[in-house]
Amino acid sequence: MFKNVRALMVAMVALVVLLSACAPKTESGSGNSGSSGKDGDKVVIQWWDSMTSEATQGALKEIIADYEAANPNVKIERTYISFADIKNKLLLGSVGNQMPDIVWLDNPDHQAFAAAGILADLTEPIKEWGQADKYYEGPWSSTVYDGKNYGVPIGSNNLALYYNKDMFEAKGLTPPTNWEELKEAAKQLTTKDVYGFAMTAVKTEEGTFQFLPLMYQSGSDITNFNSEGTIEAATLLQDMVKNGYMSKEVINQKQSDTVVQFSTGKVAMMINGTWQIPLLKKEGKVNWGVVQLPENKQGGTILGGENWAITNASKNKDIAFDIIKFANEPERLKAFDQAAGRLPSRSDLLQDPFWQDDKDLKVFADAMEVAKARAYGPEYPKMSEAIQIMIQEVISGSKTPEQAVKEAGDKIEPLLKK
Amino acid sequence: MSHKSGASGSYTLSRKAKWFSSWNSYLFVLPALVFMVIFIGFPLIYNLIMSFQNVNVYNLSGKHDFIGFANYMKSLKDPVFYTALQNSVVFTVLSLFFQFTIGFALALFFNLKFPGRNLFRSLMLLAWMLPVVISGTVFQWMMSGDFGVINYFLQTLGIIDHPINWLSEGSTALLGTVVANIWIGIPFNMIILLSGLQGLPDHLYEAAKLDGANRLVQFRHITLPLMRPTILVLLILGIINTFKVFDLIFIMTSGGPVTSSTVLPIYAYQMSFTTLEFSQGASVSMIMFLILIVISIVYLRMSSKEEVH
Numbered sequence: 192m193f194k195n196v197r198a199l200m201v202a203m204v205a206l207v208v209l210l211s212a213c214a215p216k217t218e219s220g221s222g223n224s225g226s227s228g229k230d231g232d233k234v235v236i237q238w239w240d241s242m243t244s245e246a247t248q249g250a251l252k253e254i255i256a257d258y259e260a261a262n263p264n265v266k267i268e269r270t271y272i273s274f275a276d277i278k279n280k281l282l283l284g285s286v287g288n289q290m291p292d293i294v295w296l297d298n299p300d301h302q303a304f305a306a307a308g309i310l311a312d313l314t315e316p317i318k319e320w321g322q323a324d325k326y327y328e329g330p331w332s333s334t335v336y337d338g339k340n341y342g343v344p345i346g347s348n349n350l351a352l353y354y355n356k357d358m359f360e361a362k363g364l365t366p367p368t369n370w371e372e373l374k375e376a377a378k379q380l381t382t383k384d385v386y387g388f389a390m391t392a393v394k395t396e397e398g399t400f401q402f403l404p405l406m407y408q409s410g411s412d413i414t415n416f417n418s419e420g421t422i423e424a425a426t427l428l429q430d431m432v433k434n435g436y437m438s439k440e441v442i443n444q445k446q447s448d449t450v451v452q453f454s455t456g457k458v459a460m461m462i463n464g465t466w467q468i469p470l471l472k473k474e475g476k477v478n479w480g481v482v483q484l485p486e487n488k489q490g491g492t493i494l495g496g497e498n499w500a501i502t503n504a505s506k507n508k509d510i511a512f513d514i515i516k517f518a519n520e521p522e523r524l525k526a527f528d529q530a531a532g533r534l535p536s537r538s539d540l541l542q543d544p545f546w547q548d549d550k551d552l553k554v555f556a557d558a559m560e561v562a563k564a565r566a567y568g569p570e571y572p573k574m575s576e577a578i579q580i581m582i583q584e585v586i587s588g589s590k591t592p593e594q595a596v597k598e599a600g601d602k603i604e605p606l607l608k609k
Numbered sequence: 610m611s612h613k614s615g616a617s618g619s620y621t622l623s624r625k626a627k628w629f630s631s632w633n634s635y636l637f638v639l640p641a642l643v644f645m646v647i648f649i650g651f652p653l654i655y656n657l658i659m660s661f662q663n664v665n666v667y668n669l670s671g672k673h674d675f676i677g678f679a680n681y682m683k684s685l686k687d688p689v690f691y692t693a694l695q696n697s698v699v700f701t702v703l704s705l706f707f708q709f710t711i712g713f714a715l716a717l718f719f720n721l722k723f724p725g726r727n728l729f730r731s732l733m734l735l736a737w738m739l740p741v742v743i744s745g746t747v748f749q750w751m752m753s754g755d756f757g758v759i760n761y762f763l764q765t766l767g768i769i770d771h772p773i774n775w776l777s778e779g780s781t782a783l784l785g786t787v788v789a790n791i792w793i794g795i796p797f798n799m800i801i802l803l804s805g806l807q808g809l810p811d812h813l814y815e816a817a818k819l820d821g822a823n824r825l826v827q828f829r830h831i832t833l834p835l836m837r838p839t840i841l842v843l844l845i846l847g848i849i850n851t852f853k854v855f856d857l858i859f860i861m862t863s864g865g866p867v868t869s870s871t872v873l874p875i876y877a878y879q880m881s882f883t884t885l886e887f888s889q890g891a892s893v894s895m896i897m898f899l900i901l902i903v904i905s906i907v908y909l910r911m912s913s914k915e916e917v918h
Binding site: 278279282285286303306307308309386393394395438439440441442443457569572573576580583584586587589 | 749755779867882884
């Protein structure tokens with residue numbers, strides 16, 4: 192019995208050794224399969240994005256079809272990957288050599304991917320293209336790492352304050368323009384069934400995304416995290432929850448959950464993004480409006496959005512960049528951003544009446560001038576995690592704002608130096 | 610392998626034939642073995658190697674250096690690791706205890722003959738067949754502090770006077786996930802125990818009845834001892850499965866608030882895919898693997914003793 196077991200073990204170990212010895216070889220041999228290759232005499236370009244809405248996908252497919260029609264030798268294979276997965280898929284793909292040519296990235300992740308060596312350096316082709324100065328500073332900065340350029344912005348969004356017009360009217364209130372008014376409005380609008388205020392505090396990037404503007408408004412930033420301003424922002428959250436103006440449940444409610452609470456009249460004010468407008472217009476059951484985020488020491492909002500990038504593994508970087516240029520031709524980009532509910536990252540496009548004449552979109556368009564990008568270097572994911580934990584600590588009341596901010600600051604400080 | 614244990618008196622096979630027949634039986638195992646090596650063995654060893662290297666976001670696709678036990682030391686020095694370990698133990702023990710006792714009670718119940726038994730037994734399995742994403746989301750809704758049905762019932766019945774935020778309160782978040790996991794695990798426990806119960810010989814119970822043993826005595830002296838092997842297998846599978854639970858907690862609380870429902874798999878995931886410290890995440894999964902190996906060895910020891918008896 193014992194002997195057999197030993198024989199089995201030997202066989203297993205032998206097989207493992209054999210397989211792991213083969214593994215690198217097979218990987219490099221089949222490396223092309225996931226990446227670009229030839230389909231007959233056509234060049235195949237792999238394209239990954241995480242766009243779900245029908246309108247966005249339609250606009251995307253149009254760009255792809257137009258490009259293929261203009262360039263019969265190129266075939267673009269688009270793969271949808273869910274937003275939650277695309278980061279992991281890329282990281283794992285870079286190890287397994289299964290990489291697309293073109294990929295869409297959430298802009299705060301861009302620098303980390305550039306640092307990981309996954310993205311192609313596009314500094315030269317972008318210089319030749321010569322359109323960099325048309326883009327807003329915020330979105331553009333998210334594509335730059337270590338002085339080099341790793342991508343082009345697709346579209347942007349930012350945060351503003353949505354409010355329930357009927358509830359405000361009933362109390363004779365006007366939308367808040369500063370924190371004092373915000374607190375007062377939250378207090379007055381809170382009833383047995385309605386929370387005065389809501390913003391997500393989930394333990395993902397969404398939580399950080401919504402908290403950073405409060406810091407900016409209080410005159411602090413990640414670069415001087417352990418400061419009075421951050422404590423003020425954390426205190427605002429804690430007070431909102433402590434006084435019952437905001438539900439403690441916000442730590443489990445994503446931005447998409449907050450909008451449901453708002454659109455069903457359970458919440459009187461919420462901080463949320465540009466992309467919620469189409470949904471509220473279509474399905475909102477309340478009479479809503481939107482204004483700039485209230486100011487504390489100063490005004491400020493945060494920039495979100497996606498960028499184009501080309502992977503380092505791509506064998507057809509020139510064609511991939513040609514596709515990006517094609518998609519960024521102003522008219523084409525305009526049609527896309529309109530359909531997709533995004534703000535153009537280009538200042539020339541944003542002047543279009545589509546964004547300037549719509550009173551709701553105008554709020555977000557105006558905020559583009561001040562919207563700050565999360566360009567804090569490749570260690571940003573760790574900083575973001577420290578902030579998420581801090582937010583949950585102050586909301587759950589397990590730590591005082593001073594204590595929580597100090598602890599998060601201690602984690603963030605060494606990361607900034609890298 | 611059984612052909613050898615019972616063959617002590619009949620060594621009629623030549624050595625060669627014996628060798629052949631024993632290797633022959635390995636041949637039958639080979640496909641499964643190859644599958645396991647590729648899909649379990651290879652990732653495991655890859656992970657083991659990675660846990661001794663410094664793989665992070667900067668060098669992911671480049672060269673990795675061996676750095677010895679540094680990742681393990683770093684993980685073991687992190688206070689969150691111990692929170693996660695403690696949560697894992699609490700989660701596993703509570704889940705298993707209730708899954709098992711409720712599952713056993715239901716198994717005894719469904720072992721009785723009554724009309725509609727098969728229908729109800731199949732319905733019970735639904736909980737187990739539902740994808741975890743669905744059951745997790747439904748439990749998340751039910752436990753919501755603002756509009757959850759659980760708070761509604763408890764308030765209507767006058768048990769609590771103000772709503773409890775089950776999943777966003779540090780003191781109850783882990784318990785909330787345990788409750789959901791118990792619900793998911795009961796049917797599995799029930800089915801395994803039920804199949805064990807149905808294999809028990811009737812004549813023992815008849816004899817006991819003649820001797821005047823009541824139900825409780827029968828259960829204590831016939832059912833339990835005979836069910837021991839089944840119970841052992843079930844518990845060991847339960848420990849391994851419950852210790853690994855990731856999806857349910859990730860869906861319900863993502864480990865929060867703060868770290869109050871972070872178990873080891875969530876901690877390892879966050880290391881690898883939130884903060885992008887791949888090798889440290891690998892070290893945490895290796896520690897988990899070690900813990901489970903130890904438990905499995907204890908089980909193998911116990912079950913081999915069982916066979917001797």
